[in-house]
Amino acid sequence: MNIVGLIHPGAMGASVGSAATHNANDVLWASHGRSPESKARAKRGNLKDCETVARMVKQSEIILSVCPPHAAEDVANEVMENGFKGIFVEGNAISPARTREIALKVQKNSATFVDGGIIGGPAWEASAGTNFYLSGPEAQTICDIFRGSPLNACVVSNEIGSASALKMVFAAYTKGTTALLTTILAVAKKEGVLANLENQWGEAFTDRTYSQVARSTAKAWRFEGEMREIAATFESAGFSGGFHEAAADIFSRLGVFKETPAQTIGEVLEELV
Amino acid sequence: MNIVGLIHPGAMGASVGSAATHNANDVLWASHGRSPESKARAKRGNLKDCETVARMVKQSEIILSVCPPHAAEDVANEVMENGFKGIFVEGNAISPARTREIALKVQKNSATFVDGGIIGGPAWEASAGTNFYLSGPEAQTICDIFRGSPLNACVVSNEIGSASALKMVFAAYTKGTTALLTTILAVAKKEGVLANLENQWGEAFTDRTYSQVARSTAKAWRFEGEMREIAATFESAGFSGGFHEAAADIFSRLGVFKETPAQTIGEVLEELV
Numbered sequence: 438m439n440i441v442g443l444i445h446p447g448a449m450g451a452s453v454g455s456a457a458t459h460n461a462n463d464v465l466w467a468s469h470g471r472s473p474e475s476k477a478r479a480k481r482g483n484l485k486d487c488e489t490v491a492r493m494v495k496q497s498e499i500i501l502s503v504c505p506p507h508a509a510e511d512v513a514n515e516v517m518e519n520g521f522k523g524i525f526v527e528g529n530a531i532s533p534a535r536t537r538e539i540a541l542k543v544q545k546n547s548a549t550f551v552d553g554g555i556i557g558g559p560a561w562e563a564s565a566g567t568n569f570y571l572s573g574p575e576a577q578t579i580c581d582i583f584r585g586s587p588l589n590a591c592v593v594s595n596e597i598g599s600a601s602a603l604k605m606v607f608a609a610y611t612k613g614t615t616a617l618l619t620t621i622l623a624v625a626k627k628e629g630v631l632a633n634l635e636n637q638w639g640e641a642f643t644d645r646t647y648s649q650v651a652r653s654t655a656k657a658w659r660f661e662g663e664m665r666e667i668a669a670t671f672e673s674a675g676f677s678g679g680f681h682e683a684a685a686d687i688f689s690r691l692g693v694f695k696e697t698p699a700q701t702i703g704e705v706l707e708e709l710v
Numbered sequence: 711m712n713i714v715g716l717i718h719p720g721a722m723g724a725s726v727g728s729a730a731t732h733n734a735n736d737v738l739w740a741s742h743g744r745s746p747e748s749k750a751r752a753k754r755g756n757l758k759d760c761e762t763v764a765r766m767v768k769q770s771e772i773i774l775s776v777c778p779p780h781a782a783e784d785v786a787n788e789v790m791e792n793g794f795k796g797i798f799v800e801g802n803a804i805s806p807a808r809t810r811e812i813a814l815k816v817q818k819n820s821a822t823f824v825d826g827g828i829i830g831g832p833a834w835e836a837s838a839g840t841n842f843y844l845s846g847p848e849a850q851t852i853c854d855i856f857r858g859s860p861l862n863a864c865v866v867s868n869e870i871g872s873a874s875a876l877k878m879v880f881a882a883y884t885k886g887t888t889a890l891l892t893t894i895l896a897v898a899k900k901e902g903v904l905a906n907l908e909n910q911w912g913e914a915f916t917d918r919t920y921s922q923v924a925r926s927t928a929k930a931w932r933f934e935g936e937m938r939e940i941a942a943t944f945e946s947a948g949f950s951g952g953f954h955e956a957a958a959d960i961f962s963r964l965g966v967f968k969e970t971p972a973q974t975i976g977e978v979l980e981e982l983v
Contacts, residue, residue, distance in 0.1 A: 533901060556910060568910065593906050602901035607910055609894050614887055620949050621882050627947040628806060628875035633866050637829060637841065637880055674900040676893050679956030686950045 442497030446479040450503035452559040455482030456586035467493045494519035503528045506662040517546045528553035530663045532670040533598035552597045554604025560588040572599035605670040616684030623709040647702040655698035657691035715770035719752040723776035725832040728755030729859035740766045767792035776801045779935040790819045801826035803936040805943040806871035825870045827877025833861040845872035878943040889957030896982040920975040928971035930964035
């Protein structure tokens with residue numbers, strides 16, 4: 438049995454923290470400086486507030502980092518600066534190379550590092566089908582704290598970087614094609630052939646595409662960073678990062694929909710063309 | 711009723727020429743310098759051999775250009791240099807901007823230009839579902855020569871460039887995702903997470919992907935040029951060409967499979983990683 442600290446209870450993180458309560462003695466979070474929405478999610482997940490990250494780090498044997506890609510190093514640094522010596526789980530959508538760099542820093546501070554990659558949406562119910570992939574020598578220990586919870590945790594390998602790589606190659610297709618389809622629609626509109634493209638695609642594919650593209654606008658602002666991580670992953674492996682640099686570009690143009698997501702494809706294309 | 715000249719009876723072109731025989735008086739081709747395979751296809755399509763392009767141009771009221779993207783200007787130039795004054799149909803997978811440049815040259819020579827874009831495979835049977843999109847003021851005239859044939863010809867608009875644009879945005883998804891999936895598999899193999907990716911995808915999606923990727927290798931050598939045309943189309947419309955520059959890159963690496971297409975995904979990945 439363990440004490441787990443969660444940084445931070447965002448839409449995904451709160452559900453991960455809640456899943457950990459199935460086996461951990463306590464799952465802690467630090468409310469200092471967080472939004473009322475985070476507080477509400479932490480409450481829903483039965484997380485215990487210990488107010489500051491410093492206090493949380495002191496009490497926790499395991500720290501779960503679940504944050505937007507750009508913040509991964511900041512979170513790791515803050516935990517290490519507070520003298521953490523337990524297991525640090527880096528659960529974010531970042532490249533294997535960046536993961537290994539953070540691992541080195543964590544290990545230099547005599548803490549243990551586990552690589553993680555989450556595939557799927559917030560895991561409040563098992564029906565969400567969300568997988569938490571873990572890798573590294575201590576991956577099984579982390580897997581065990583989610584046993585019987587709505588989050589399916591599983592070990593990828595003993596290698597730090599594998600869980601991140603799996604997350605990257607999976608999202609490369611799902612989010613990559615959403616970005617590609619968004620751009621295709623914008624080019625078709627600009628060239629005056631959108632109605633013809635709809636006809637060629639047929640109703641089923643067109644409807645599915647329109648809903649996929651419109652749905653993505655709410656999260657586009659945080660997909661940009663993830664796309665750049667995928668591009669870096671492809672480049673490191675010796676392939677072109679162009680697909681996902683282009684995907685980052687289109688998602689960044691959709692950043693305006695952060696507060697009020699698009700309801701229709703018309704709104705999306707109005708913004709782009 | 712018309713005399714139509716076809717340049718050239720490749721795998722696609724021969725079926726287009728054959729479809730034109732449904733309404734044209736004669737469909738001609740020029741055997742000089744062409745391969746035995748072209749001769750066999752021309753025979754299958756009931757095309758009449760007039761040996762040289764010069765003779766074909768003199769006899770034809772309509773010329774259909776169906777060739778790999780890189781050869782589009784050469785074909786148009788050869789036809790114009792032979793004093794053609796009829797309707798020149800540019801049916802190739804090239805960007806709207808390049809189409810408009812060729813149109814200017816054709817019109818300067820007092821010939822008429824029709825833009826075309828073919829979506830689908832060789833159209834020997836109506837069940838192939840292949841569409842020949844046409845645009846420009848004389849598009850309907852060309853449409854009519856395919857009436858009742860296995861090739862569905864239809865007019866997109868009066869604008870030269872529309873048919874090409876439609877071809878570009880459609881292929882942007884089909885061939886673009888094939889290229890993306892190929893690259894994803896290569897990165898996954900390189901990172902040692904291919905089996906995990908298969909599990910996450912599930913059997914149906916994995917099988918479909920493997921067959922799609924292996925099937926594309928035979929044609930990869932000529933997809934590279936088409937991908938660069940799509941990239942140029944995206945850039946002209948004000949979006950990133952990165953998706954299809956990356957697609958061109960991976961298809962160029964698969965060029966080795968031109969003569970002996972890959973039979974399994976293993977062969978493809980062996981070549982790439």
